[in-house]
Amino acid sequence: MISVSKLLCGLDAESDGLRYDAADGSKKPQISEEVQQRPVVVWNTTKRCNLYCEHCYAGADAEGAPNELSTAEGKALIDDLAEFGAPVLLFSGGEPMVREDLAELVAYAADSGVRPVLSTNGTLLTRDRARELKDAGLKYAGVSVDGLPERNDRIRGEEGAFDAAVRGIEACLDVGLKTGLRYTITEHNVDDLAGVVDLLVDVGVDRFCFYHLDYGGRGADISDVDLSPEATRRAVADLCDLTREYHDADEEIETLLVGNYADAGYLVEYADREMGTDRARLIYRYLRRNGGDPTGERVADVDPVGNVHLTQFWQGYSPGNVRDRSFGAIWSDESNPLLAGLRNREEHLSGRCADCAYQSICRGGSRLRALSAHDDPFAPDPKCYLTDEERGGEAALSRIESADGTATADD
Known part of the structure; x- marks a missing residue:
């Protein structure tokens, strides 16, 4: 995740230490005092779902998968x-x-x-369920909303899904559970982005995660409605502008981009153009600490039957199952050539990724999209929208070479 609000506006967040090694400069209680060393783990606890979303990476359906992890096995995983x-x-x-x-x-x-957090469509969240989860220790609920009512309901395959999700958000906020929006951007809903943010700000949501489409599960089936690189660039620019507008209006809205680390290079370029080189250098330093695309390193997934995956979106490949070996043993086994390759991807990246000036803060972007587009996990991400000048021009290289040193806390 890339925190647009942190990088452009200096908004403190509880993940500053975990994501940017910036706990000392943050006024918020921190998830971790130091930058992340072990992966955040997504557990797909079931394949069963009451909706049928067009972009679902897990391919969820009305029925669960056979032999899903039991309560006891879930606790062993934990x-x-x-x-x-x-x-x-x-x-x-x-x-x-x-x-x-x-x-x-x-x-x-x-x-x-x-730290337990939740990703949900929100439609089953009542006040009683929200309170039960908060009392159990849940720290955050991310609720998926993919447009204003008509578009959201069409994308999610259920009339009334938008209203039910908003009721779920309100239930969480009523019991004091931190809640945010998850929004996957495609051609089908990009025009609703600002409207959804405005509407849910009125509801009381102050955290928005915007996901680029990754080509896993049913997401691979709709890759033809993914935004073009040019449209992606416009959407990211709009989100940057929207974030700054809210900040200028004294609204502490946390916005994040997920799933396309070309965004990292673009944020440096945007800041240099709109806010000055000093800000661009600070952003670059933070993003270098963040480490770029986390696949196979700082994010992992366990599916409903215990298969480990290199990211939640890459369900088609698994280096092992937690019923056979511990998660730690699977994740640490670099005899697996793909796992080892991802952790040393600079040696394997090809094409425009191989010589990009922003490689250290992007690391090639989505390896799953590269595999889908080129049948090669180390080929360029087709969603990169940086220009040749941005990727390797004298200005970019000069800026990076001038960015050595330790980032300071924001003013």
């Missing part, structure tokens, strides 16, 4: 993650709210020292 040092466990799906043991598992994670 023990594994705690021992390995995973900082955060994201309960996802399918729709995790359909699991009757969700609150029990959340409480077990919280008691084990692994």
Whole structure:
């Protein structure tokens, strides 16, 4: 994740230490005092879902997968993650709210020292369920909303899904559970972006995560409605402008971009153009600490039956199953050539990624999109929208070469 509000506006967040090694300069209580060493783990707790979203990376359906991890196996997984040092466990799906043991598992994670958070479509979140999860130790609920009512309901395959999600958000806010929006941008909903933000700000949401489409699950089936590089660039620019407008109006809105690390290079360029080179250099330093695309390193996934994946979107490949070996053993086994290659990807990146000036803060972007487009996990990400001048021009190189040193806290 790339925090637009942190980088452009200096807005403190509880992830500043984990993401940018900037805990000392933040006024918010921190998830971690130091930059992330172990992966955030997404657990797809079930394949069952009450909706049928067109871009679902997990391919969720009305029925769960055969032989999904039981409560006891889920707790064993959480023990594994705690021992390995995973900082955060994201309960996802399918729709995790359909699991009757969700609150029990959340409480077990919280008691084990692994920060529990939730990804949900929000439609099953009542005030009682929200309170139960908060009391169990849930720290955050990310609710998926993919447009204003008509577009959202069409994308999510259910009339009334938007209104139900908003009720779920309100239920979380009513019981004091930190809640945010998750929004996957495609041609189908890009025009609703600002309207959704404005509407949900009125509801009381102050955290917005904007996801680029990754080509996994049903997301691969709609790659033809993914934004073009040019349209992606415009959408990211609009989000940057929107974030600054809210900040200038004294609204502390946290905005994040997820799933396309070309955004990292673009934010440096945007800041240099709109805010000055000093700001661009500070942003570059933060992003270098963040480390670029986290696939196979700082993010991992466990699917409903225990298969480990290199990111939640890359469900088609697994280096092992937690029923056979511990998560830590699987994740640390660099005899796996793909896992080892991703962790040393600078040696393998090809094409425009190989000589990009922003390689250190992007690391090639989505390896899954590269595989989908080129049948090669180390080929260029087709969603890169940086110009040749931005990727390797004298201005970019000069700026990077001048960015050595330690980032300071924002004013």
